[in-house]
Amino acid sequence: xxxxxxxxxxxxxxxxxxxxxxxxxxxxxxxxxxxxxxxxxxxxxxxxxxxxxxxxxxxxxxxxxxxxxxxxxxxxxxxxxxxxxxxxxxxxxxxxxxxxxxxxxxxxxxxxxxxxxxxxxxxx
Amino acid sequence: xxxxxxxxxxxxxxxxxxxxxxxxxxxxxxxxxxxxxxxxxxxxxxxxxxxxxxxxxxxxxxxxxxxxxxxxxxxxxxxxxxxxxxxxxxxxxxxxxxxxxxxxxxxx
Numbered sequence: 377x378x379x380x381x382x383x384x385x386x387x388x389x390x391x392x393x394x395x396x397x398x399x400x401x402x403x404x405x406x407x408x409x410x411x412x413x414x415x416x417x418x419x420x421x422x423x424x425x426x427x428x429x430x431x432x433x434x435x436x437x438x439x440x441x442x443x444x445x446x447x448x449x450x451x452x453x454x455x456x457x458x459x460x461x462x463x464x465x466x467x468x469x470x471x472x473x474x475x476x477x478x479x480x481x482x483x484x485x486x487x488x489x490x491x492x493x494x495x496x497x498x499x500x
Numbered sequence: 501x502x503x504x505x506x507x508x509x510x511x512x513x514x515x516x517x518x519x520x521x522x523x524x525x526x527x528x529x530x531x532x533x534x535x536x537x538x539x540x541x542x543x544x545x546x547x548x549x550x551x552x553x554x555x556x557x558x559x560x561x562x563x564x565x566x567x568x569x570x571x572x573x574x575x576x577x578x579x580x581x582x583x584x585x586x587x588x589x590x591x592x593x594x595x596x597x598x599x600x601x602x603x604x605x606x607x608x
Contacts, residue, residue: 435595480595486534490543
């Protein structure tokens with residue numbers, strides 16, 4: 377079964393950090409680009425970051441650039457998101473999503489597999 | 501950045517109705533447009549990719565059309581399980597894909 381399982385979320389104070397993880401199974405992880413997408417409570421979907429199969433191409437939303445770092449470990453079939461300098465605006469459910477393409481450049485692609493998300497709550 | 505605008509933001513319809521949702525891009529995105537369905541408490545699910553290709557396992561009552569800046573998701577005969585929020589997404593501007601604001605389909 378193709379599956380993505382996120383972990384690492386929690387309640388954190390403003391200015392602190394977290395490391396989110398996504399464990400992939402049921403498909404050849406190295407063959408696909410991966411993404412993080414977040415959804416604030418009661419709001420829509422916001423793409424956060426994406427990484428190509430070999431980590432050679434990475435992108436970030438302007439709202440997180442300089443604070444979040446995406447990475448992957450193909451040997452461990454895992455995707456990560458280091459989130460620093462958190463603010464209340466970062467409170468959201470963070471989803472890991474698999475791309476249908478190998479790279480995050482070149483256009484096209486879609487997110488065909490999603491995890492159930494890990495909740496990050498930033499509050500003092 | 502490419503902005504994606506969906507309309508309407510919500511609609512009420514009855515089982516059996518034909519429903520259409522539109523998505524407009526702030527500039528041409530060719531056919532790099534995907535549609536997702538999200539039910540309460542669930543992750544989004546890919547319905548349509550490349551503007552008009554049906555994802556495997558998705559019922560044929562769902563269809564997509566359009567290219568350039570204007571796109572449409574149609575549900576030919578609304579079923580009870582189709583009440584959800586629908587999002588469009590452009591993957592033309594990479595590595596910065598973006599989503600529309602969503603359209604909530606409610607029961608009339």
